[in-house]
Amino acid sequence: MDDHLPQSVRVERRAVSEEESRRANGPDWDRYADEYQATHGTFLGDAGFVWGPEGHTEEELHVLGDVAGLDVLEVGSGAGQCSRWVRTRGGRGFGLDLSHRQLQHSQRLDEETGVAVPSVRGTATHLPFAPATFDVVFCSFGALQFVSDIEDAVGEVARVLRPGGRFAFSVTHPTRWMFPDDPGEAGLTATQSYWDRTPYVEVDDATGVVSYVEHHRTLGDWVRLLAGHGFVLSDLVEPEWPADHDRVWGGWSRARGVLTPGTAIFVAHVAVQ
């Protein structure tokens, strides 16, 4: 959901380490958080659970199932809107995010709504929780596409989930990688290889410092990652563009959404031995 490109950065495609990805993305989300919440906060809802720019909610899709009485962790929780929704449904929702400023917005919404989401600053590749702590872990466009060491991130989710626990996450649909991130006509012509995993990198022109990174995995990569960490994949939801939805969010628009999927939601659970 990259709609934050300032004028003074240049775009590159090159390898970036986990440390460099984190060093770029934490401060980037700190800088961007106020604008992000001002632009998208109403659409997300202070205690709402939206799975992606198409606007499909957890209430509609039932990806997590009944969360009442469950321990639920959101990785890349931002201002905690989804976890707050979980709390309103009787789940014990907790948040984790890399960005201090995003977590300050979460605290603001805790106070404004009276529904508090206990949250911690951390990174998806080192979850600060004991093994088998949660029944459900989810990300709604959260940390996963910002992480380089994705094996570590998925391994961490497997570690903190209880046997049979559910893992669900939405990411930019992998097929979108082939197209320019443009909501108009230009975004409908494939210009780069689906199989090229070289990360998308923004570099600050003035300092040469990497200021934003996104990583790509193909559909097959995700299936292998999940299977390799003991997950059983039960669904891959590809939400269709709703008839009454005209909102543009970065590269997501009606023009593209009626032709190509913009969001992929993977649903898996830890195999019970």
Ligand SMILES: C[S@@+](CC[C@H](N)C(=O)[O-])C[C@H]1O[C@@H](n2cnc3c(N)ncnc32)[C@H](O)[C@@H]1O
């Ligand atoms: C697009 S927002 C999604 C948050 C929320 N679901 C929403 O829709 O606003 C992505 C979030 O992932 C966080 N993030 C990025 N890299 C992360 C990492 N390595 N570990 C944890 N969170 C990360 C960002 O700080 C940001 O709050």
